[in-house]
């Protein structure tokens with residue numbers, strides 16, 4: 001089948017990383033949450049994750065000032081909440097109260113974890129060298145907690161224009177992985 005040109009501004013439709021996460025933060029007595037789809041694993045050890053957080057977001061300043069956040073992994077049952085949290089501003093809402101989410105005390109950071117999420121990853125800013133240039137925070141994961149069941153929760157993957165996909169079947173190709181894991 002003949003391929004057709006695709007608009008360059010919308011390559012995210014195909015290359016969007018998943019799954020969508022909720023980023024919780026805390027600064028000067030206030031906690032906040034934002035939805036985030038643009039992030040990437042950068043290193044195994046130390047465990048580094050890069051987050052693209054637009055500077056217009058309230059969370060940007062909160063994470064910049066506190067140097068901390070929690071990456072929370074929601075499953076598909078939280079789809080409405082994920083969409084709503086990503087469409088309102090933390091200076092107008094207490095998003096934990098507004099969306100009925102439970103703020104759980106973290107072990108190493110002041111930012112609370114979201115109890116309803118499948119997993120919580122406590123992070124500290126590791127490198128802020130490209131925050132001004134690209135709004136890109138390199139975070140180190142310093143604590144991780146995951147619900148034992150289900151082993152593979154149905155996660156949300158954002159394609160733009162308000163549309164998510166969920167993950168599908170597992171494909172096991174372990175026998176081909178001789179060089180990388």
Ligand SMILES: Cc1cc2nc3c(=O)[nH]c(=O)nc-3n(C[C@H](O)[C@H](O)[C@H](O)COP(=O)(O)O)c2cc1C
Pocket residue numbers: 020032033034035036037038039052053054055056057058059060082083084085086087088089090091158
């Ligand atoms: C599905 C989805 C994915 C999003 N991904 C990002 C992202 O990767 N980076 C970003 O800066 N904002 C992203 N947003 C937008 C923020 O979540 C949104 O601007 C939010 O209102 C910020 O909240 P705050 O101002 O309280 O920090 C996303 C929103 C949605 C709904």
